[in-house]
Amino acid sequence: MPAEIVLMLRAIDYGISFFSGRKARNKEERELQRKFVEAFREALNQTRGYIADRRDNISEVNRAREMQLSASWNKAGLCGRDLEPQGDFYEVYFKKSDFWADPKGWDLSENRELDISLEKAEDEADKYLSK
Numbered sequence: 001m002p003a004e005i006v007l008m009l010r011a012i013d014y015g016i017s018f019f020s021g022r023k024a025r026n027k028e029e030r031e032l033q034r035k036f037v038e039a040f041r042e043a044l045n046q047t048r049g050y051i052a053d054r055r056d057n058i059s060e061v062n063r064a065r066e067m068q069l070s071a072s073w074n075k076a077g078l079c080g081r082d083l084e085p086q087g088d089f090y091e092v093y094f095k096k097s098d099f100w101a102d103p104k105g106w107d108l109s110e111n112r113e114l115d116i117s118l119e120k121a122e123d124e125a126d127k128y129l130s131k
Contacts, residue, residue: 029083032079032082032083033083033129035079035082035083036076036079036080036082036083036125037125037129038079039072039075039076039078039079040076040079040080040093040121040125042072042075042076043069043072043073043075043076043093043096043121044118044121044122046065046068046069046072047069047072047073047096047100047118048118050062050065050066050069066100066101066103067100067101069096069100070097070098070099070100070101071097073093073094073096073097073100074093074094074097076090076093077090077091077093077094077097080093080125089124089125089127090124092115092116092120092121092124093121093124095114095116096116096121099116
């Protein structure tokens with residue numbers, strides 16, 4: 001099966017599990033949850049697409065796309081904070097935003113213990129939404 005189809009099916013599975021995993025307590029929370037899932041999925045898919053384009057030599061480094069990724073991850077972080085102001089699950093999204101704002105300037109020595117992988121971002125969303 002082509003990688004694009006596998007990726008699309010995975011995205012659909014995650015979307016379904018996000019919505020069915022956690023029952024919102026009221027209408028406002030459901031709306032905040034919807035906004036978070038929408039922002040998170042957009043950032044995740046944009047990032048996967050950019051990484052795939054780079055891996056497959058479809059595109060070179062593209063600062064405009066990287067800045068869009070930074071903005072998308074920042075939006076996911078803001079939506080996460082709105083959803084759970086006392087929590088910290090959304091911090092990984094702010095760190096991903098920082099990374100994409102300046103990937104070459106990202107200081108690995110300062111952030112050695114920090115995991116900003118896509119898997120970590122998905123795990124944090126899944127942990128929160130499956131409460």
